Amino acid sequence: MTETNPNKISSMSSGFTFRRLLVLPLTAALFAVGAGVSGASSNTAARTSSSTPLYLLSSEGYDSAMCTAFQKATGIVCKLSDNSTGPTLATIQATKNNPHWGVAWTDGNAPYAALDQEGLLLRGFEPTTGKLTAIGQKLVPADKSYIPTGLTVSGAFIYNSKVTPKPPTTWQDLLLPQWKGKVGMNNPSVDGPSYPILATLFNSLGGVKQGEAFMTKLKANGFVVSQNSIKDELLAGTVQVAISQNTSGIGASYTNPNIKVYYPNPSAGLPSTIAIDGKAPAAEIADAKKFADFVYSPAGQAVMLSGDPQGDSQFFPIMVGEKSRPRVPAVTSIPFSFPNPYVWGKLEPTINTWFNSHVA
16 A cells, blocks of 8 residues: 555454554664465355464555455455554564564565565465466566565656646656656655665666665755655645655546656556465464465455555556456556565665665
8 A cells, every 4th residue: 555554453353452463663664674266156155164363464455355355255264454564564574583474465575575585484385266467477486485466556656737737757857957846755664665666766777876866866856755645745736746656646536637647667566465474373374375365366356456446456457367447557558667676675774764864
């Protein structure tokens, strides 16, 4: 999910208390390195209730709908802790010596690559209930330690065409005097999907030093860093261009048809990602695998595409045969860039620290 969510905990069963839910301070996010198709059948007689609940940490807008659908289809109790991406990943990192979550589901793959390098994730599993498209297959890590479920763009240029009829079309355009003080983004230490903007930009410019030099020039041109929601600042007129997740702009267009989304080259590819706790009990790992299988099934994909219709459901499907919602452009029209998550994931804490010291 693009913007921060209210801290909320929900469960598909009453009287639920999350095992180890930590209400972490904002700075903790700096340490975040940021049953198959048959289970979806309506044949309830074929389902068996699991005595092991599945604990789901998630920041996706359709996660509650998915938890409900999964429990109804399989009989497995799904207990959801819903938070924004940064705190969700910070919770995983802060509790890595005693993890009890079963599945994590957020936007981005770089943090999971970093968690994989720490040996925290289940490796070698891939759902079998659906077939990935060519672009989806490129998002699967070699050791199969995390699972891509969909694709969005982090770092799209969102603007109000009535106020800004001719928006910038390149990253270098943002340095022009005409955009001084008129462009901004969310702080990547707070908003997990914003770090891929930096990783993609830095990678395209040749490395960290080149990226820092660009951001220093952007700061000198009045770059705005929001600690909450750059989309809201766009809607309020504080900025004219919000660099943010494309789902945020598409969602805003439902209430304001003047809101448009432009995809610069490069556009940061931001996959939604599932990971399974490699240290969870065997029974919970088995349930977690069933959850991933359900998400990949036609029933699960239908939930993803309908569960948050003006938000995260505005994604590019990566399963063969699935179609995006009407306002989502053709995936082939996007100049995607996918920096190596195993390179850029471990750099997230230091880059975010530099960003806070020199840009925010």
